[in-house]
Structure formats: C-alpha cells, structure tokens
Amino acid sequence: MGDSTQQLDRAFAALADPTRRDLVARLSVSDATVGELAEPYDVSFQAISKHVKVLEEAGLVTRSKDAQRRPVHLNREAFDLMTQWIERYRREAEERYRRLDALLARTAQDDEDRRPDKEQAS
Amino acid sequence: MGDSTQQLDRAFAALADPTRRDLVARLSVSDATVGELAEPYDVSFQAISKHVKVLEEAGLVTRSKDAQRRPVHLNREAFDLMTQWIERYRREAEERYRRLDALLARTAQDDEDRRPDKEQAS
DNA sequence: CGCTTCTTCAACCAACTGGTTGACAACGAT
C-alpha cells in the first residue's frame, strides 16, 4: 500500500500537464514513437522525450523495443488505479450526503412531533 | 472546452500531493475546518491552509462561512470531471486492443490459408 | 473596547519542473 501512494503521486502529477494529457489522448488511438508524438508540437523533440519519460515513470505508458525505435503504448492498469482512488472517496462523500439528508429529514420530523402546538399541516 | 483543460490541470496537480489526497480522504468522512484538518500533521497550520487553497482553486472543495470558521467540504462534480477524462481514454485504448486482437486473429487465419504447404497444426 | 480564536497574506528559501541546447549512444543502411 505504501508503494501505491508514490504510484498515485506520479500518475496524478503526470496528468496535470496538458501536453502529457494530449499525448495520452494521442496514444489512445494508436501506439507511436517519440518522434511521431513530437511532430505536432512546437517544442523540441527532447522536451517530448522528457514528457514520455514522466508518463513511463508514472506507469501510464510502457515501451517496447523495435530495432532503434521504441514504440510507446498506454498501460490501462495505471488508469484503473486512479479511477479507483477517485471513485472511492467520491462514493463515500455521496453516501455521507445521503445519510445527512436522511438525518435532516428525521430531525425535521422530530421537530414536528415535539411541537404539537404548532400548526401540523403547514 | 478550453476552460476544462485548466480545470483538469489544477485538479490533477492538486491530487498529485499525498497530503492533499489525505485531506480529501479526511473530508470524505465529514466536513472540517482548516484547524481540524491541520491537527494531525506535523507541518505548520499555514501549510495546510495553503493545501486547502490549492484544493479550492482546483474546484475539488468549497468553503462555507460559519462565523469565523470556514468549514471545508468536498465538491463531487470536480471528481466526476476527472474520472470522465480518464475513463474516456481508457475505454478508447481498450476498444483499440479488442480490434487489434481481432485483426491479429484474422491475420493468423489468413497466414494459414495462404500457406497450405506449411504444417497446419503446429 | 480589548482579548482570544481561526484563518489568511507576505516574504523568503530549497527543491522541483518544463523548457532549451549540445553531446552521445544504439541500430540500420550504404
């Protein structure tokens, strides 16, 4: 579990950059080499190489070796880790709100019960 | 759409920090003031205040005003934005792999068809 | 009013990040 913390650190940090999210979108269509990935951008080839390295260290992509080319491809499991984290707390918060609503409804009912002198069908 | 880019930038960056993810986990249980949030940590109170500000600017939490207290609570919609982004590309990649598998299966079949001289049950 | 509580703002520092350029490693082709 202590390792998944660092994994999440890197995965979220990696996707915080719009260029890297763009690369992920591109890679969701097909695998590509660093050169192909860099082509649409104004920045230097090396900058994109760095971005890919960040994605790789975050576990979001992997590389295979094909002669001197290193095609990059997405690693779906890393994305699952992130959605699991997010969904967990989103769900807990949601559940809490449902309980809170129920509590409020119950409290309102109690208030009515406790004051029979007040108008009951208001 | 151009705005959701910046929103995602900040949301992912905010969750890249383990302390901030911890705060989110804490807030999924119940709303809390900055003071309550800061209590378990060694770092200064102001550091936690900064973290909360980052979460707020990312849209992940909001604050209400209760006298001099500012209770912090999670904003579920911001989390939805992130999961939607992740799930979109995860799903596209998944679909692509299914197509690739199908293509490979078909190609293998073609190879067998095209070479009847080779051993067929290898 | 003055005092305490909760919180933010400002200035500063060390570390990290995204960009650059230049050198170089690995492999295929000639």
Add this chain to the structure above:
DNA sequence: ATCGTTGTCAACCAGTTGGTTGAAGAAGCG
C-alpha cells in the same frame, strides 16, 4: 567503417511549489 535515424543524457535557466516565520484580518467574548 561511415552515415543517417532515433532517441536519451547532461547542464543550464526561469518559473512554480511546499515549506517556514511573522504580521494582519475578521468574528465572537470578556
């Protein structure tokens, strides 16, 4: 063996980030 292609590594620079401390704002309480 040399050349071109593909990609990484190293050094550097500017901007951001997470932390600190100190001062100050805002709201309740004596």
